[in-house]
Amino acid sequence: MADPFDSALDLLRRLNPKHTAEHLNNIIQLAPDLTEDLLSSVDQPLTVRRCKQTGRDYLLCDYNRDGDSYRSPWSNLFDPPLEEERKGLGGVSGGASEGAGEGAVPNDRVRKMEVQANEAFDVYRDLYYEGGVSSVYFWNLDDGFAGVVLLKKSSDSAGSTSVWDSIHVFEAIDRGRTTNYRLTSTVILSLETSDGHLDLSGNMTRQFEQDLSVTSGDASHIANIGRIVEDMESKMRNQLQEVYFGKAKDVVGDLRSVGSLSEGQRDRETQREMINGVRGRQ
Structure with a gap:
């Protein structure tokens, strides 16, 4: 018999991520024993x-x-x-x-870093998102500290609604002069038109690990976390653009070509002639 927790996760992966909170609540009502495990394991729209x-x-x-x-x-x-x-x-x-x-609640030292990180990512949010909301939460670990960086931006314009949610969970493990940072990032993206003709939703999760030097005390941690989150968000944004819009472009191209059929046929004949000419020289 399948494990109920694994079955719940498997089910949630197959449902629309835009409605994860609703689906999660329904599963919890059916299996209340899984409440804490599911809430701590499933990324929901913020x-x-x-x-x-x-x-x-x-x-x-x-x-x-x-x-x-x-x-x-x-x-x-x-x-x-x-x-x-x-x-x-x-x-x-x-x-x-x-x-x-x-x-x-984190101890005094970690809380001080949490305050600094919230100020830093509030500037980051304004620069990259030009709006939205950001929050950073830290907590203590025996050999370092951990935290999560959250970013949310919603937009309603021209008859469409779009939402971007970023969830970056990290651990910072002290190793003397360096610190090992382990990052797990999830982006939840939702695009929908008001007439209901388009509803595109999905999520992406990536992981990253790196040892970085700590030369300026706790200020170095804020700089290091900011750098790895910024790099990860840029990579994931480009990947999402390829996955969402690149695939949509391919599908539309297969359904209706931009050029005429005769032009496409001439291009294919030219390509075959070039290939045959290269083979003939070998």
Whole structure:
């Protein structure tokens, strides 16, 4: 008998990724024992929430979730507040909120890097996306730290809706003067026309690992993470363009050629003559 978890993942891979959250919720209702495993393993389209303390938008994912609450990277507080925050920590803004969920908030050093990373990727978001929302979350590891970089951009124009979601999960393992960075990146892309004649959705996941030097303390980590995320996003964007639009161009070309049939026939005859001429010289 097939493992229920593997079967659930296999099913989700075959369904429209634009509706992953809905499909995931349906599977969880049928198999509640798989809830935590599925939520931590399946990448979903990102959801935006407004931070009540700072008024800034942030993105929700499993990495800033504690039960039904989500931590804002801007205030470091959960919404809805956790029990510890209800006891008097709800008014604390910024820094490391001690007691705001055991193990759910990074220590002072990692939280400081998290703040710097959010500021850096907010600039990155503005430069590359010219809008959208970004969020970065860090957490502690025994031999380093880990985190996730989230980016979301939605566009509604000319009767079409498009959504780009980037999820970059990384581990940074200290190795003396160098740090080993392991990155797993997922991009979820959705394109849809308002008349329903076109609905194109899909996702792509890639992995990357590299050892980089750390010469300027924790500031080097922010620079290194920014560099590998930027490189990965550029590569995945080009690959998605080839997969989505290159394939569509090939299909349309097979259905209806740009040139006339006579021109195509002449090109094929010329090609055959060139091949025969080369063979004749051998």
